[in-house]
Amino acid sequence: MTDPFEPVIVGFTCNWCSYRAADLAGMARTKYAPNVRLIRLMCSGRVDPQFIFKAFAEGADGVLITGCHPGDCHYVEQNYKTLRRFTLLKKTLAALGIEGARLKLVWASAAEGNILAEEIDKMVTEIKALGPLNWKTDGRPTTGDGEIPSTVHRPPSVSPEVAA
Amino acid sequence: MAEKIGVYVCHCGSNIAGVVDVAGVAKWAEETWPNVRVARDYRFMCSSLGQEMIEKDIKELGLTRVVVAACSPHLHETTFRNACQRAGLNPYLFEMVSIREQVSWVTKDKAVATEKAKALIAGGVRRVVYHQPLEPLYVDINPNVLIVGGGIAGIQAALEIADQGSHVYLVEREPSIGGHMAQFDKTFPTLDCAACILTPKMFTAGTHPNITLLTWSEVEKVDGFVGNFTVQIRQKARKVNTEKCTGCGVCEEKCPKKVVDTVFEAGMGTRKAIYTPFPQAVPKYPVIDVENCIYYQRGTCKACEKLCPTGAIDFYQKDERLTVQVGNVILATGYELFDARRIPHYGYGRLANVITNLEFERLSNTAGPTGGKIVLRDGVTVPQTVGIIHCVGSRDIKYNLDCSAICCMQSLKFAHLVKEKTGAKVYNFYIDIRTPGKTYDEFYRRILDEGVHFIRGKVAEVTDAPRYPGEEGKLIIQVEDTLAGRQLRVPVDLVVLSAAMQPRVDAKEVAKKFGISCSANGWFIERHPKLDPVATMTEGIFIAGVCQGPKDIPASVSQGAAAAARVLGLIGRKQVTLEPVRARVDQAKCSGCRICNSLCPFNAITFIEDRAVSDINPALCQGCGTCVAACPAGAITGAHFTTQQIMAQIEGILWDVRNRHGVQEELQAVAAS
Numbered sequence: 001m002t003d004p005f006e007p008v009i010v011g012f013t014c015n016w017c018s019y020r021a022a023d024l025a026g027m028a029r030t031k032y033a034p035n036v037r038l039i040r041l042m043c044s045g046r047v048d049p050q051f052i053f054k055a056f057a058e059g060a061d062g063v064l065i066t067g068c069h070p071g072d073c074h075y076v077e078q079n080y081k082t083l084r085r086f087t088l089l090k091k092t093l094a095a096l097g098i099e100g101a102r103l104k105l106v107w108a109s110a111a112e113g114n115i116l117a118e119e120i121d122k123m124v125t126e127i128k129a130l131g132p133l134n135w136k137t138d139g140r141p142t143t144g145d146g147e148i149p150s151t152v153h154r155p156p157s158v159s160p161e162v163a164a
Numbered sequence: 165m166a167e168k169i170g171v172y173v174c175h176c177g178s179n180i181a182g183v184v185d186v187a188g189v190a191k192w193a194e195e196t197w198p199n200v201r202v203a204r205d206y207r208f209m210c211s212s213l214g215q216e217m218i219e220k221d222i223k224e225l226g227l228t229r230v231v232v233a234a235c236s237p238h239l240h241e242t243t244f245r246n247a248c249q250r251a252g253l254n255p256y257l258f259e260m261v262s263i264r265e266q267v268s269w270v271t272k273d274k275a276v277a278t279e280k281a282k283a284l285i286a287g288g289v290r291r292v293v294y295h296q297p298l299e300p301l302y303v304d305i306n307p308n309v310l311i312v313g314g315g316i317a318g319i320q321a322a323l324e325i326a327d328q329g330s331h332v333y334l335v336e337r338e339p340s341i342g343g344h345m346a347q348f349d350k351t352f353p354t355l356d357c358a359a360c361i362l363t364p365k366m367f368t369a370g371t372h373p374n375i376t377l378l379t380w381s382e383v384e385k386v387d388g389f390v391g392n393f394t395v396q397i398r399q400k401a402r403k404v405n406t407e408k409c410t411g412c413g414v415c416e417e418k419c420p421k422k423v424v425d426t427v428f429e430a431g432m433g434t435r436k437a438i439y440t441p442f443p444q445a446v447p448k449y450p451v452i453d454v455e456n457c458i459y460y461q462r463g464t465c466k467a468c469e470k471l472c473p474t475g476a477i478d479f480y481q482k483d484e485r486l487t488v489q490v491g492n493v494i495l496a497t498g499y500e501l502f503d504a505r506r507i508p509h510y511g512y513g514r515l516a517n518v519i520t521n522l523e524f525e526r527l528s529n530t531a532g533p534t535g536g537k538i539v540l541r542d543g544v545t546v547p548q549t550v551g552i553i554h555c556v557g558s559r560d561i562k563y564n565l566d567c568s569a570i571c572c573m574q575s576l577k578f579a580h581l582v583k584e585k586t587g588a589k590v591y592n593f594y595i596d597i598r599t600p601g602k603t604y605d606e607f608y609r610r611i612l613d614e615g616v617h618f619i620r621g622k623v624a625e626v627t628d629a630p631r632y633p634g635e636e637g638k639l640i641i642q643v644e645d646t647l648a649g650r651q652l653r654v655p656v657d658l659v660v661l662s663a664a665m666q667p668r669v670d671a672k673e674v675a676k677k678f679g680i681s682c683s684a685n686g687w688f689i690e691r692h693p694k695l696d697p698v699a700t701m702t703e704g705i706f707i708a709g710v711c712q713g714p715k716d717i718p719a720s721v722s723q724g725a726a727a728a729a730r731v732l733g734l735i736g737r738k739q740v741t742l743e744p745v746r747a748r749v750d751q752a753k754c755s756g757c758r759i760c761n762s763l764c765p766f767n768a769i770t771f772i773e774d775r776a777v778s779d780i781n782p783a784l785c786q787g788c789g790t791c792v793a794a795c796p797a798g799a800i801t802g803a804h805f806t807t808q809q810i811m812a813q814i815e816g817i818l819w820d821v822r823n824r825h826g827v828q829e830e831l832q833a834v835a836a837s
Contacts, residue, residue: 008820010817016681016701017681019236019238023238023262025265026236026262026264026266027265031270031272032270034267034273034277037284038262038266038284039810039813039814039817041810042745042802042805043788043789045763045788045793046789046790046792046802047793048793048807048810049793050811051811051814054811055814058815058818058821058822059821060821068681072676072681074679075786076765076766077765078763078765078788109684110681110701111681111683112684
């Protein structure tokens, strides 16, 4: 094998706890797997299920959702709503043939840079074991030998000229 | 119109440039993304020269978007937004990418780090195209201030603010303000008595026209945001009408019920069932302890009521709830003493003459239960030898990792007081002596000169079981003297444990109430450990004193004053600008399904019945975006975190794996157009 598989994972963080955990991991110079690319939202409650499908469709091998611990949410209780959506999403992804380990939820407080780093390392190891998410170029996933129904389309690409 | 983006890659000295090929990344950005008009790398982008470079490019090259790849946006987002604004570009047309905290500081491999930096920048470049110019929201600041905790930090903050002319509500859980400092005997290193320097401040706070003292009270609920908090406070029933009470003290004198005072006297002395915690208490009004009052137990007695000259006793008084409006809050909730029972081999609670630091303070205090005589529990025997154990429950992986900051100086002070008052032989058992502070090390030297013994080693055990002659009837301290490299057994009469400062047991609950967070050790987290030590991540909520971390009186006073200065700064501005990160409903798209209605914890979403659509009050919306994600019609837009912006960012950060999956052509098509 010449090119070992390096998964690419999209991570969503909230502005208050988990993004700060990432900041703290940096300040503490905690080295962790470079495979996760973070996107900052104000709250994990902003994580729209569309974002997850989009990330998988665009080539991510895994998606990480992070937020404040239950009870510590900057917006009182919105991370509970994230938890609800996460549970539902897991089921939906399973129905699409996407392995459960590819979507992960981690609570990390602003003081838990090391925990975030550890969880990222763990997730990367797990996804390496799973191998790449096998999507066809038309956005239709194939996992194992079962074709996923063609009703699953790749979400439309947003391109600069559309907005301009 | 195609956007003209400027990309600026910071070296941060060698912090980023040492790991990421910054020049290569800048070159890549310019070559890969056609709408990137210019990409530059610079040693310190946040320096005035770096900022001027960006400003110059905005003006001369007509940039319409700016991306800075540097440290965390929590550090310098405002810096670069301001630079954009100075150059005439709306500050929200800027995006910051963290390639220091998220890349160079956490990644070993340089090539991999460079690739990750590129991906994150690609996310920023794609996202920023969809940014919209936004205007901050302005809200008026209510000049009233709530201060929680009437210890020295809270008192200092209250006085600073009240003197300037704003009104302060000072809430204290105990019947009197004063906090831990009121319990202390002498204060290091000057050895002036705590009461002598504290009580004048307490008196001023108690009589200040701009301070409303709410003692025997607790904050129950906090709503709102910076400038406009609504706070519900429960004033516990004192059972004494404060409008009639003159504080003469007859009730306390005549009350037949004595109770061990576990709070103020730390269990060393007693008080009555109707009491003021100490003679100089502010306010002077007593409180009836209903759990111990004979009337509440047996229905008779009422001695206080019969003898009160003004008829102030009111057995039927109920708790009162009041609501106050404030613009800012300072939390100065202090600390809890470590429960030394948790270290059973030190014998506290089992061996009578093992006492804590707080108990020693009361013992040594002239106003305390022994009149300031340092004696054993029997109340008469003067100790001949005293052992003082440092770091009890602090700097210990089993209990608290942090250093309590005051124990060394406090233990040195105890050694001095014991020597001065009893002439006893004193041993200090320490791990390290830490005396950083103005004239603190001089104090240590003075104590050394006074002939106090210092033994370096963590005490293994305190026992009353004698093993050698001369140990009978003594407490034996078993310790390894790590400087001499031998085991010692030191027989003493009295052991003082310098127990650690710990976060309040309900610190987490309080933090939640005010929307702030606690560190791993349980202290309130400041906005920045060095540059913003009294602010928190929640606008309008400040912290001062030990609730932020262990510290001594001078540091607590400084923080109290600092927090007051921050609050006064906000009050002086009269208005505060809020991030325009708010959700908005497009009523033309809203189907009136009401799914969003129950999602908002701030009650910002209302349903307009006659038009059958939902609407969001921007003043109440905090911008979390949960409703945006939930709206099935896509009718809600979360400003600065729009679906389009996030989708574009996802495409950007995955730009290289899109290629991997064979969509290079598509990317090129996008790029070409």
